[in-house]
Amino acid sequence: MTAGQRKNLWPRAGLWLLFLGPFFFLTYGWAAAAAKQAQTAEIFFEWERGIPFWSWTIVPYWSLDLLYALSLFLCTSRKELRTHALRLAAASAVCCLCFVLYPMTFSFVRPESGGIFGSLFSALETFDAPYNQAPSLHIALAWIVWLRFRAHSRGWTARLCAGWFLLVGLSVLTTWQHHFIDVPSGLCAGLLITYFLPVKTYPRAQKPFDPAKSFKLALLYAAGTALFAAAAFWLQGWGWILCWPAFALGAVAAGYAGLGPRVFQKDAKGRVSLSSFILLAPYRWAAALSRRYFTRKTPPFVQLAKNLYLGSFPDDAKNWDCLLDLTGEFPSPKTGGHTLLRALPRMDLTAQSPRQINRAVRLLGLMRRRGKTLVFCALGLSRSAAVAAAALAAQQDGPDLKDALETVRRLRPQSVWDEAQIRSLSAWEKIYRINKNH
Numbered sequence: 001m002t003a004g005q006r007k008n009l010w011p012r013a014g015l016w017l018l019f020l021g022p023f024f025f026l027t028y029g030w031a032a033a034a035a036k037q038a039q040t041a042e043i044f045f046e047w048e049r050g051i052p053f054w055s056w057t058i059v060p061y062w063s064l065d066l067l068y069a070l071s072l073f074l075c076t077s078r079k080e081l082r083t084h085a086l087r088l089a090a091a092s093a094v095c096c097l098c099f100v101l102y103p104m105t106f107s108f109v110r111p112e113s114g115g116i117f118g119s120l121f122s123a124l125e126t127f128d129a130p131y132n133q134a135p136s137l138h139i140a141l142a143w144i145v146w147l148r149f150r151a152h153s154r155g156w157t158a159r160l161c162a163g164w165f166l167l168v169g170l171s172v173l174t175t176w177q178h179h180f181i182d183v184p185s186g187l188c189a190g191l192l193i194t195y196f197l198p199v200k201t202y203p204r205a206q207k208p209f210d211p212a213k214s215f216k217l218a219l220l221y222a223a224g225t226a227l228f229a230a231a232a233f234w235l236q237g238w239g240w241i242l243c244w245p246a247f248a249l250g251a252v253a254a255g256y257a258g259l260g261p262r263v264f265q266k267d268a269k270g271r272v273s274l275s276s277f278i279l280l281a282p283y284r285w286a287a288a289l290s291r292r293y294f295t296r297k298t299p300p301f302v303q304l305a306k307n308l309y310l311g312s313f314p315d316d317a318k319n320w321d322c323l324l325d326l327t328g329e330f331p332s333p334k335t336g337g338h339t340l341l342r343a344l345p346r347m348d349l350t351a352q353s354p355r356q357i358n359r360a361v362r363l364l365g366l367m368r369r370r371g372k373t374l375v376f377c378a379l380g381l382s383r384s385a386a387v388a389a390a391a392l393a394a395q396q397d398g399p400d401l402k403d404a405l406e407t408v409r410r411l412r413p414q415s416v417w418d419e420a421q422i423r424s425l426s427a428w429e430k431i432y433r434i435n436k437n438h
């Protein structure tokens with residue numbers, strides 16, 4: 001989008017700002033008034049008394065107001081602008097609701113400040129009561145606003161923005177506005193909001209080809225969610241961090257229950273949204289360990305035909321002309337400038353539909369014309385093996401599906417296909433042969 005086209009969105013951005021400004025002050029004021037009349041709690045660590053008070057950090061603290069407004073004018077599409085505005089509104093609504101349901105107060109007496117910094121603190125105190133604490137709305141908004149600056153800056157400007165927003169986050173502590181617990185809880189609020197309100201559009205969920213197995217896997221991951229959540233509630237304190245893997249497993253459970261690989265928020269270029277990357281990290285760490293363990297005795301890849309290779313997730317992806325990534329759980333590997341990479345995210349351990357197989361086969365056909373092509377998943381034994389077998393069967397003068405499966409099994413003996421995947425491949429072959437003959 002050109003600068004001129006972006007400017008066409010500025011009137012719409014201005015309208016959103018006219019709504020968001022009053023909405024912020026109304027919700028924030030309502031929460032402060034409600035907390036003032038309620039019995040407030042104090043939660044802090046003794047070591048926080050050692051956090052220095054830096055009066056000058058009121059400047060980056062206040063700067064978020066300006067950055068908040070500017071972020072709306074950075075958006076380059078109506079969808080991005082609408083989603084960003086809804087994120088900002090959701091942050092105010094969610095955090096202020098938490099302030100009302102569980103009011104907390106800041107416990108320390110802030111030192112006096114003079115000069116311009118003192119004036120800024122005085123201006124802040126005219127509307128900012130010490131009750132709206134956890135989760136920190138300032139941190140949640142800083143995360144949401146930074147994502148837009150991050151999306152529209154490059155090079156040194158991106159690094160400068162990241163550094164300034166880090167200072168904004170630090171300022172909530174060094175201005176003695178918040179206790180430590182408010183910071184991670186505010187970040188969690190921001191992460192959840194940006195995860196559930198993604199800017200990009202991801203493929204719609206498809207009905208699982210094998211609903212029974214998908215349902216069993218969903219129950220398995222849901223049980224893991226329940227165990228981690230129960231442990232968090234039982235341990236409390238630092239045990240609350242177990243809510244992190246609980247959420248990650250819950251998201252995967254939702255994927256198997258019907259949402260599909262969109263829960264990973266991975267696009268066609270293999271990039272994963274930053275919110276998903278962080279929130280689902282515990283699951284990805286476990287999946288990475290599993291990948292390392294189960295591939296320790298298998299070759300990284302095998303050649304099936306000219307320019308067609310099958311393998312596990314590659315550690316070095318720069319030596320290939322083309323890569324077809326079927327993993328949903330991992331961001332695609334970084335490639336060299338000449339390498340063409342496309343991602344078709346799939347859920348692990350489940351059968352792909354004939355339509356999904358056909359799409360992958362067609363894409364593989366185009367890639368093989370370009371050069372050495374690797375089709376891979378996490379282990380290179382199921383999702384990618386099924387697609388590789390179909391690609392063999394689809395090539396000119398290629399073997400039928402049964403022979404193609406035997407070829408893959410002979411060259412990569414660890415390959416596995418369950419009954420549902422065989423049925424799906426057989427259904428794909430019938431459709432493919434009919435279309436080919438016509």
